[in-house]
Amino acid sequence: MCRLSAITSANFVSPMENIYALETMKEGHDGSGMGLVLKDLGGVFKDLKDYPILSGICNEKGKIVLDEYMKAQGFKLLYEWSPDIRPVKGITKRGHYFARVYDYPQEYKEKSHEEKETLLLFTRIILRQMGEDDGSIIVFSFYPDIVTLKEVGDPLALGEFFNLETGDLMAKIILAQGRQNTNYSINLYACHPFFIQGFATMTNGENTAFVPIRDYLKSKGFIGYSGYESDSEVFTHILHFTVKRLNIPLVYYKDIITPLKSQEIENRPDRDALILLKRSLRYLTIDGPNCVIGFTPDGTCFMVQDAKKLRPGVAGGIPGKYCLMSEVCGIDRVIRERDKTKDVYPMKYDMVIIPPGAGEILVWNQLKADFIMGYRENPINRTAGVIQ
Amino acid sequence: MKLESESNQLTLKDFPYIVQWKEDRCKRCGQCTSICPVGAIKPSVKMIRTVESEGMLPQPKVRVKAIHIMEQVKDMEHYCTGCAMCQFVCPNEAIEPVYNPQNRFFHFKNTSGEPYRRGGRRNDPNPSTLDRIKFTRISMLTDPALDAGRHEFRIRTYLGRLLQPHDLPLVSAGGRIEIEKKDTFIPPVREIFPVIIGSMSIGALSPPMWEGLAMGVAYLNEVEGIPVVMATGEGGVPSRLLKSRYLKYFILQIASGYFGWDEIIHSLPYMVEDPAAIEIKYGQGAKPGDGGLLMAQKVIKLIAKIRGVPEGVDLASPPTHQTKYSIEEAVAKMIQSMSMAFGFRVPVYPKISGTKTALAVLNNLARNPYAGALAIDGEDGGTGAAYNVSLDKMGHPIASNIRDCYLELVKQGKQNELPLIAGGGIGKKGNLAANTAALIMLGASAVQVGKYIMQATAGCLGDELNRCNICNTGKCPRGIATQDPKLYRRLDSEKVAERLVEVFRSCDVELKKIFAPLGRSTELPIGMSDALGSDDAHMAERLGIAYVC
Numbered sequence: 040m041c042r043l044s045a046i047t048s049a050n051f052v053s054p055m056e057n058i059y060a061l062e063t064m065k066e067g068h069d070g071s072g073m074g075l076v077l078k079d080l081g082g083v084f085k086d087l088k089d090y091p092i093l094s095g096i097c098n099e100k101g102k103i104v105l106d107e108y109m110k111a112q113g114f115k116l117l118y119e120w121s122p123d124i125r126p127v128k129g130i131t132k133r134g135h136y137f138a139r140v141y142d143y144p145q146e147y148k149e150k151s152h153e154e155k156e157t158l159l160l161f162t163r164i165i166l167r168q169m170g171e172d173d174g175s176i177i178v179f180s181f182y183p184d185i186v187t188l189k190e191v192g193d194p195l196a197l198g199e200f201f202n203l204e205t206g207d208l209m210a211k212i213i214l215a216q217g218r219q220n221t222n223y224s225i226n227l228y229a230c231h232p233f234f235i236q237g238f239a240t241m242t243n244g245e246n247t248a249f250v251p252i253r254d255y256l257k258s259k260g261f262i263g264y265s266g267y268e269s270d271s272e273v274f275t276h277i278l279h280f281t282v283k284r285l286n287i288p289l290v291y292y293k294d295i296i297t298p299l300k301s302q303e304i305e306n307r308p309d310r311d312a313l314i315l316l317k318r319s320l321r322y323l324t325i326d327g328p329n330c331v332i333g334f335t336p337d338g339t340c341f342m343v344q345d346a347k348k349l350r351p352g353v354a355g356g357i358p359g360k361y362c363l364m365s366e367v368c369g370i371d372r373v374i375r376e377r378d379k380t381k382d383v384y385p386m387k388y389d390m391v392i393i394p395p396g397a398g399e400i401l402v403w404n405q406l407k408a409d410f411i412m413g414y415r416e417n418p419i420n421r422t423a424g425v426i427q
Numbered sequence: 428m429k430l431e432s433e434s435n436q437l438t439l440k441d442f443p444y445i446v447q448w449k450e451d452r453c454k455r456c457g458q459c460t461s462i463c464p465v466g467a468i469k470p471s472v473k474m475i476r477t478v479e480s481e482g483m484l485p486q487p488k489v490r491v492k493a494i495h496i497m498e499q500v501k502d503m504e505h506y507c508t509g510c511a512m513c514q515f516v517c518p519n520e521a522i523e524p525v526y527n528p529q530n531r532f533f534h535f536k537n538t539s540g541e542p543y544r545r546g547g548r549r550n551d552p553n554p555s556t557l558d559r560i561k562f563t564r565i566s567m568l569t570d571p572a573l574d575a576g577r578h579e580f581r582i583r584t585y586l587g588r589l590l591q592p593h594d595l596p597l598v599s600a601g602g603r604i605e606i607e608k609k610d611t612f613i614p615p616v617r618e619i620f621p622v623i624i625g626s627m628s629i630g631a632l633s634p635p636m637w638e639g640l641a642m643g644v645a646y647l648n649e650v651e652g653i654p655v656v657m658a659t660g661e662g663g664v665p666s667r668l669l670k671s672r673y674l675k676y677f678i679l680q681i682a683s684g685y686f687g688w689d690e691i692i693h694s695l696p697y698m699v700e701d702p703a704a705i706e707i708k709y710g711q712g713a714k715p716g717d718g719g720l721l722m723a724q725k726v727i728k729l730i731a732k733i734r735g736v737p738e739g740v741d742l743a744s745p746p747t748h749q750t751k752y753s754i755e756e757a758v759a760k761m762i763q764s765m766s767m768a769f770g771f772r773v774p775v776y777p778k779i780s781g782t783k784t785a786l787a788v789l790n791n792l793a794r795n796p797y798a799g800a801l802a803i804d805g806e807d808g809g810t811g812a813a814y815n816v817s818l819d820k821m822g823h824p825i826a827s828n829i830r831d832c833y834l835e836l837v838k839q840g841k842q843n844e845l846p847l848i849a850g851g852g853i854g855k856k857g858n859l860a861a862n863t864a865a866l867i868m869l870g871a872s873a874v875q876v877g878k879y880i881m882q883a884t885a886g887c888l889g890d891e892l893n894r895c896n897i898c899n900t901g902k903c904p905r906g907i908a909t910q911d912p913k914l915y916r917r918l919d920s921e922k923v924a925e926r927l928v929e930v931f932r933s934c935d936v937e938l939k940k941i942f943a944p945l946g947r948s949t950e951l952p953i954g955m956s957d958a959l960g961s962d963d964a965h966m967a968e969r970l971g972i973a974y975v976c
Binding site: 312 | 597947
C-alpha cells in the first residue's frame with residue numbers, strides 16, 4: 040500500500056519534512072520508491088517562477104538528444120539544478136537527474152497561457168517518446184514553478200541520495216508518495232504523484248475501474264491523456280478533465296469520481312444539473328479502495344476518499360501549514376503543536392480542501408452540497424477561489 | 428412384415444425422442460396419452476404369443492393373449508417432442524422420453540414440402556461463448572475485495588442517449604453548476620436494472636403468463652426497489668394498461684406489422700405515464716431477415732382486439748419495414764416520429780439481429796441525436812415461431828458483435844453516448860447473472876432476456892436438444908405460449924410473478940457476487956474487459972480478453 044504525505048504551507052518547506060513523515064508511516068509502505076512533486080518553489084527556483092521547468096532523468100546519450108531537441112524547438116536553457124548525489128546503499132544511480140529551467144521559444148513569448156501550456160505538454164510527451172524505448176530520457180513534468188523527483192528506494196535513503204537537506208529545493212506545496220508501483224514491474228512512469236498542466240494527484244489504493252476510465256479518457260482526443268503505466272494516473276487526468284476542460288468547480292470532482300445515488304441527489308440544490316453530469320460522466324466513476332490527494336493550478340490542495348472509504352486518510356495542521364496524509368503519525372511528525380481534536384478524517388461524502396495559502400482547513404460535504412467545516416466560521420472565504 | 432412395401436416408413440430410431448415405457452409399472456390410467464400435446468403416444472392392443480411347457484416332459488402349449496400397451500407413433504406429424512409431460516403426469520413413473528442422438532429428424536421433418544418450423548432457440552447444447560468466459564481479475568491483497576453482503580452496490584444502467592460532457596447545457600455560478608436556459612435537446616433517459624425482460628408479445632404469450640410477468644415487474648419496481656423493465660414485443664398491450672400508471676415499466680415495441688399501434692396511438696391522450704421506451708424492431712436474432720408470425724390459432728378475440736385485426740387469421744409481419752429502405756433517412760425519420768409521438772420524453776431505439784453489418788448500423792445511430800440505444804439480438808435469441816433453418820443457421824453470435832460495437836464506440840469516444848443492449852442466449856445454461864456480467868464487461872450497457880425468463884418463471888420445457896419447442900403450434904403444454912384456455916389454465920399467473928421476483932432478486936445478488944471480488948460496486952463495470960478470461964485462445968484474441976488456462 041502506498042503512503043501519502045502532502046504539505047501545504049504559507050512558507051517554504053523542505054521535502055525532507057514530507058520524507059520524515061513518510062518514515063513514521065513506514066510500517067505501511069515497503070520503502071520501494073518515492074515520488075515528489077513540488078509546487079510554488081523556493082530555494083534555487085525562487086526567482087524563476089515564470090519559466091517552465093523540465094524535470095527528469097537522462098543518460099549521456101539522452102542528454103545529447105534532449106539538448107538537441109530543445110534547442111531545435113527554440114527553448115533556451117536558463118538554469119539547471121541537479122541534485123548533489125550521494126552514494127547510498129541500496130540505491131542505484133540512474134544517470135543524470137535534472138530540473139532545467141527554460142525560456143520559451145521566441146515565437147511563444149507573447150502567446151497565451153493556454154498556448155504555452157499546450158507547447159509544454161507536447162514537448163514533454165515527445166521527449167518521453169524519444170527516450171522510452173532505450174530509457175535514455177525520462178521526463179516527469181514540464182511546467183512553470185513545478186519540480187518532480189522520482190526514484191526507486193527507501194524515501195529516507197532517497198532524501199540522503201538526492202541530498203535534499205541543503206535547502207536548494209524548497210516549496211510551499213509538496214506532494215510525496217512512498218512506494219514504487221510494486222504491483223507491476225518497476226517503471227518510474229508508474230510512480231505517483233502524476234502531473235498534467237498544473238494538476239497533480241497521488242493515490243493510496245487500487246482503481247479497479249481503471250480500464251474503462253483509461254479507455255474513456257484516451258477516447259477524448261487529448262494528447263495528454265496517455266501513458267497510464269499506473270491505474271492511479273487516471274485520477275490526475277479526471278481532475279484535469281473536470282476542472283480545466285469542462286470548467287466545472289473542484290468540489291464536483293468528488294461527484295464525478297464517487298457519484299451520489301439517485302435518491303441522494305434528489306436533496307441536492309443542483310440536482311437537475313448533477314443528474315446530467317453523473318450520467319454523462321458515468322465512465323469516470325472510480326472503484327476499489329482509493330484515497331486521492333492532489334492540488335490544482337491555483338494551489339488549492341484536497342483529499343478525497345472512495346465511496347466506501349477503504350483507505351486511511353487524515354488532514355490537520357495550523358493556520359499557515361496543513362498536512363494531508365495517510366496516517367496521523369505523519370502529521371504528528373510535521374506539525375506536533377497543532378490541536379489534534381481539529382484533525383479531519385474525511386468520510387465517504389467528504390472532500391477536504393485547503394485553499395491557497397494554507398489559511399484554514401475546509402470540509403465540503405457532497406450530500407449537503409455545502410461546507411461542513413471552515414466556511415461556517417469564515418463565510419468570507421467563499422470568495423477565496425476554491426469553489427469558484 | 429413385407430419389407431418391400433414398408434421400407435419407406437420411419438423407424439423409431441429416426442425420431443429425436445424415443446419413449447421408454449415400463450409395462451410392469453404402468454397402471455393403464457391413460458393420463459400420458461391424454462396430456463401428450465402432439466399425440467405421439469397412443470394406447471394400443473397387442474397380441475402376445477407364448478409357448479409354455481409344464482411338467483417333466485416337454486409338452487409345449489401355445490398361449491395367445493391380448494395386452495394393453497402404450498405405443499409411440501411413428502409419424503412425423505406426431506413426433507415425440509421430448510416435452511416429458513407424460514412423465515410429469517404419470518403417477519407410477521412408468522414413462523419417459525429419452526433423447527436419441529442417432530435421430531434423423533431433419534431428414535424427414537419436411538413432409539408436404541413444408542420445412543420444419545418451431546419455437547425456441549438455436550439447437551446447440553454446447554456451452555456458448557458467454558459460458559466460456561470467466562472472471563479472472565480477483566481483487567486480493569493489492570486491493571481488498573468488496574463484500575457483496577455488506578457494501579452498497581449500484582447495479583443500475585441507463586436506457587437512453589446520454590449527452591457528451593461538452594454538450595451538457597451547464598453553467599457554473601457561485602461554485603455551483605446549473606442547467607443553462609437554452610434550447611439544448613436533453614434526450615430522455617431511464618435508470619433501470621441492467622437485465623431487461625426481452626420482447627415477448629401478448630399474443631405469443633398466454634394471458635396468465637403475460638399477466639404474471641407484468642405483476643412481477645410491478646412488484647419488483649414498487650416493493651423490491653429493483654427497476655426492472657419489460658419489453659412487450661409486437662402487438663400492443665391492453666388498453667387499460669396503456670392508461671395505467673404501470674405503463675412506465677414497459678417498453679412498447681413497434682415492428683413491421685405495426686400490430687397494436689392503432690390502440691396505442693388512440694390511447695396517447697389518456698396515458699398518465701410514459702412508457703419506459705419504444706423499441707423499433709428491425710430484426711430478431713432467432714430469425715434474421717424473417718418477419719414475425721402469430722399463428723391463426725393464437726389470434727383469439729382478446730388478441731384480435733388489441734392488435735386491431737380479425738380473429739383467427741395468421742398475423743405475419745413482413746421481414747422488413749416496407750417503408751424503411753434507408754437507414755440514413757427512413758430509419759432516422761421513424762425514430763424521430765416515435766420520439767415526437769411521445770413528446771420527446773421517451774427513449775426510442777432500434778433492435779436488430781446480430782450481424783456483421785452491425786457496425787454500419789451503429790455508426791448511423793451514433794450520428795443520430797435521437798437514437799436512444801442500439802439493441803442487438805444474437806443468434807441464440809428465442810422466438811415463438813420460425814423456420815428451423817433460420818433458428819439454427821442464421822445470425823451472428825452476440826459476444827463478438829457487441830464487443831466490436833463497443834470498441835467502435837470507444838474509438839469515437841461515444842461509449843457512454845449510445846448504450847448497447849445485448850440479447851440472445853443469455854442464461855442458456857442457467858447462468859443469467861454470469862452471462863449478463865460478461866456481456867457488460869465486453870461493452871453492453873444492458874441485456875435483454877426472454878427464453879430464460881420463460882424457463883425460470885413458468886417452467887418452459889424447451890431446450891437446445893429440441894425438447895418441446897412447439898410454441899408455434901399454440902399447444903404449449905405448460906400454458907405459456909398458447910391462447911387455448913384448456914392449456915393456459917395450467918399456469919398460475921401469481922406463481923409466475925413470484926418466480927419472476929425470485930429470479931431478479933437472486934440475479935441481483937449474483938451480480939454483486941461477481942462484481943464484489945472484482946472490486947466493483949459504485950458503477951456498472953461496462954467495458955471492464957481486463958476482468959475477463961477465456962480458456963480458448965482464439966476466442967480470447969477475438970474478444971480482446973485474456974487467454975487463461
